[in-house]
Amino acid sequence: MEKNNQTTTTAEPGKKELIITREFNSPRELVWKAWTEPAMIKKWWGPKGYTCPSCEVDFKTGGKYFFCMRSPEGKDFWSTGIYKEIAPMERIVFTDSFADEKGNVVPATHYGMEGFPLELMVTVTFEDHNGNTKMTLKHIGIPTGEITDMTNVGWNESFDKLDESIK
Incomplete structure (x- = not known):
């Protein structure tokens, strides 16, 4: 378990999940909007150095x-x-899959990555905590090992950007 900047990360060996x-030193409503409104999502989606040039959201069950997500290399x-x-x-629960530029689900090999299932599950919860917002992300189906570590870094760098975008 790793603690850094009010962040706790848990990845149990052999378990295909990342928590x-x-x-965040911001009201829950603002953190919620950062996950639900495209203009806000575009400000933080992707690790450090990445941008989010396109974001479409039909925010309803189903x-x-x-x-x-665009890398620094384009x-x-x-x-x-x-x-x-x-x-x-x-709470927001959603599936997570790689896609092509037309929105079709594609295997991770489309991007040169191995070992990912076609679909993962993400649950994000939001709670009031000491005047701040406690957000917990659970990403289920992540392959164990190096990919878990890379995914952990990517999410945390994204959350650093989220934090900056709501200050």
Whole structure:
């Protein structure tokens, strides 16, 4: 377990899940909007140095999202998923898949990566905590090992950007 800047990360050996808890010095409504409004998502989606040039959100149960994450070298990585559960201001559950530029689900090998299932599941919860917002992300299906470490870094760098975007 690693603690850094009000962040706790847990990745149990052999378990295909990553859990990240982060406390933001912002109201829950603002952290919620950062996950649900395209203009806000574009400000933080992707690790340090990455941008989000395209973000489409049909934010309802059964609705779809379709995001582009652009690397500093200009390579685009597309992702898509379906919102499975939305409990306003409390929880968002959605699938997570790699996609091509048209929104079709593709295997990770499309981007030169191995070992990912076609679909992963993400749950994000939001709680009031000591006047701040405690957000917990659970990413289920992540392959163990180096990919978990890279995913952990990517999410945490994204959350650093999220934090900056809501100050």
